[in-house]
Amino acid sequence: MRHILLWACCLLSAPAFAQTCPPEGQSKASLQALKALQFTLPDAAEKQKLAEGLLACLGDPDSELRDGIAYEALTQWMRAGDFGADTLRGMRDKLYAMLDGEDKPGFAHPFAALVLSEVARTDRVKPWMSPEERAAMVDRAAAYVESVRDYRGYIDGEGWRHGVAHGADWLMQLSLNPALERAQLDRILAGVASQALPETGHAYVFGEPGRLARPVLYVAQRGELSEADWQAWFAALPPRLGKLNREDYTNWMARRHDLLAFLTNLYLEADQTDDAKIKALKPAIVAALKQVQ
Template sequence: MPAATPCPPAAELAQRGDERARGEAILDMAQSERETLAIALLPCLGDPDPALRDGVTYTALSQMMRSQLIGSETLAAMKAELLGMLAAEDDPAGFARPFAALVLAEVARTDRVAPWMTPQERAGLIAAADAYLASLTDYRGFDEAEGWRHGVAHAADFLMQLSLNPEITRPQAEAILATVARKVGTPEHAYVFGESERLAAPVMYLARREIFSEADWEAWFSGLWPADDPLRENAYTSEAALTKLHNLRAFSQAIYVSAKASNEATYEPVARGAFALLNSLP
């Protein structure tokens, strides 16, 4: 349910009117006022009201970054605060961390469009995404009353923006793939809100870079459910194994369909890797 006392910066911005009116109001602000607003809005990413959290806060932050309305110093300050939110252990409502990941995707996009981060900072973003997914146990997606949480998908969007960055090195690309691998076949929760397709996106964009060989892709896909995993032994009499099977099938199908639909030779190695994984499933 919406909070009795909504996050003030988002509530004040909401009073400007609908999304178009709010966008025009942001454009009319002085640079310093916009940058102050961007920082002030960050705590509102945890507001339990989906209209304020998603419709006002995220939309406004995305507009400011995609329209290049805030400078690199403010972006750096936002990045630091968002990384703190992403790593926080205290998020009982489950909104702040997923939306911090989603806004970090927008921060990463700004660096892709006009580089301002160091290689170490990009590596730090990948490490933060990895730590978040490693600790994630809240798989809630959409709720009609509360809106989206969608931690896995939002983290996948974060990784997608990083995978699109031409400054990402091969070791960093390998780290992105290792992070994706953490959740594509989780036995803890069966995905039903498009998480598999979202996790497929950074893999597809890395494939387009052609920095991995066909053997690399074969090894990566085969490692998603190794032959010695005990869950394979009784896959159809174990809820955990069935969940893992469902998620891996959905992920590999998403990769295969996207690769084949593209009609591009670039994607053939991942298509073959995904198809081999499908054939290997119990």
């Protein structure tokens, strides 16, 4: 009985997702060798086991392990259709657990979101999620984008974090899924709006406004929102900037910079596209630009 209690205690106290990188049986050198072979692994079971192990490397401080090996390998395998629904579902749930856990170094959350964008893509290419799972993922993605407060992009010697951009990529892949319903498209747009001009006053310098614009463009391409819907959505953005606050001038100007960059990215895309549904955004974008002081 005592052994059972100890075993149960260990289960309860164990972290939701163990962080061990490189995975058991691997070294950085062996993973580099695998990358040199373009991540070719003929044995499907071995590939699945390694993929699950590489999830832990998404939070590793070593950018080569995190970005150059784990992310690249997982992306390549998923885009090749190497995993079935059960494996993808298991990976998704482990990535959710990573998002729910602590991330003091700041790498695990944004890279979990980036790989989740690839998981979302697999469901778009060959549906395997239930409508309930898909709706839950939309809410997860939007909530993640809304939660980002670490705005670090690229740092020499550390590599990328890029939380807003990676979250925007996740929303973009979801926005492309034809199985989404109107309520889920609205949730995606709410997530984007939350970071179009972040409350913290961080000035984007790593292309975040352009990445945030992509899910908006793909939602527009679906044609499910009316002209009035778009006018209302864009009109709600400038008031969030508020009047010029001279006591916090730097913060206000940074937020203005972000909003202008976001709207300008959208305008240029709408102006240059041949897609009539995206081009129809131009009047609403122009009206929003005119509202920005």
